[in-house]
Amino acid sequence: MLEIKNLCKAFHKNKSDEKVIFEDFNLKIKSGEFVTIIGGNGAGKSTLMNLISGTIFPDRGKIVVEDRDVTKLPEHKRAKFIGRVFQDPLKGTAPSLTIEENLSLSMLRNSRRTLSFGVKKNNSEFFMKELEKLNLGLEKRLKTKVGLLSGGQRQALTLLMATITKPKILLLDEHTAALDPSSRDKILNLTNEIAKDEKMATLMITHNMEHALNFGNRTIMLKQGKIVFDVKGEEREKLDASEIQNSFNF
Amino acid sequence: MNILISTCSQGLIYAILALGVYITFRVLNFADMTAEGSLTLGGSTCAILISNGVDPISSVLISSMVGAIAGLATALLHTTLKMQEILAGILTMISLYSINLRIMGKANVSLIGKNTIFKMVGNTQISSFLVGLVICSLLLLGLTWFFKTQIGLAIRATGDNEQMMRAQGANTNLKKILALMISNSICAISGALISQSQGYSDVNMGTGTIVIALASIVIGEALLQKDSFIVKLISVVFGSICYRFIIFLVLTLGMNPSDLKLFTAILAAVLLSLPNIKKVIKRGVKNVGN
């Protein structure tokens, strides 16, 4: 599904303050995998997601999605098969547009935007059904401006918008870090439901060891741009959150 | 009565400019200085066309297309050359000064004795008011429709949250280019009508107009606070008309006309900072309460 080959990335290249983040980085993720990514601050986790989504481009190496080389594809074109949720709940939605308008925009991800009306009446039933799954009562508030929602509500909506067109890859960068415990649990369970899709690969960055082990089916740890730890299956089941925390103290 | 109507019709003609500026400043969140240049561009193009015998309506339409090109120039400076938005607009605006002189061949072109849109409908005060009203209404309807379409919605979302729009698969640069072209073509229409209404175009006719547009926008926002898009656009038109009455008032009260630009700038500054001032006052009251 997703294959990263010999990836190299440095910031401020060829300047005195050059900072190498990745050197010959390799990673293969199959569809149906839900990978949790851990690692200390500055390990390169967000940079990895930015490289996968095309926000930034690698110096060398290849990014392949389902046998297609996407290394040079700009961000907005990759968005057709990559869904993303950021840490900041404000980043994933347009505040002055309504819930319905935001969802309509995300429905158009795979198609060319035209001069037909952006909000289609016959979509609203589908939107309501999808919003119902969030269990936040948003299905009754299609005409509410997103700017009026709470951070948790906005993050849930962002998650829905990121996955409504069934992307091949879902990237989650500490997407529950800014939420209170109850919204956090809600969003995590929702994420779990969505990530069950066998045709999709999910990558979730988290600083919470328990979440990293309890959710998903594979865990990798990054340290200075290298994978120092990659477990799945039984081996992963046996792991204990505090154990990793201690043995890799970061 | 006459003054009432002529003030209103002036407000309507400048409301077109304010609507154009609204698209960049408020919808796209792009501080576009091109507007002053494209207003004059519309005025000079239209004047030169009319004085060469082209019919007024075609002249206005051609002017609007030329205005769109000015918007395109700014948009390309910003999107492909990565120039800051203010700088991109200023560069186009300054270039337009020379271009407008080239178009007119001199600093101003008179339309005395020529046919204009206003003369076509009778050349009375009521008729200029009606021309302004019809064009403003058409624009309001057109813009309301456009910003409800998939493309229009994407432009609004780009202004709201560009990063999100890119993550949603939109080429946000294209959206900015389109919005700037539409905005500046509307500013050019305004210029084309201004020159026909005052009977000449002048290379300096755009100077300071962006502040007038901004003042109109914020006056409108202070008057009508509603969420629906069409009401927001209507409030811009109302704001523009109100602005003209305020100007009329301060002039009759004896203000020196040469101080008008300063007055307008202060008015815009005060109204723009009103939300923040309110916040500060609220916080102050709370602190006292504590």
Ligand SMILES: Nc1ncnc2c1ncn2[C@@H]1O[C@H](COP(=O)(O)OP(=O)(O)OP(=O)(O)O)[C@@H](O)[C@H]1O
């Ligand atoms: N645009 C940039 N320019 C320069 N340096 C950058 C840039 N983006 C990231 N870096 C650097 O790259 C390194 C990795 O950053 P990154 O954001 O990927 O870390 P992270 O693993 O996501 O950390 P955190 O857990 O704090 O989010 C950091 O040292 C950071 O300073």
Ligand SMILES: [Mg+2]
């Ligand atoms: Mg990070």
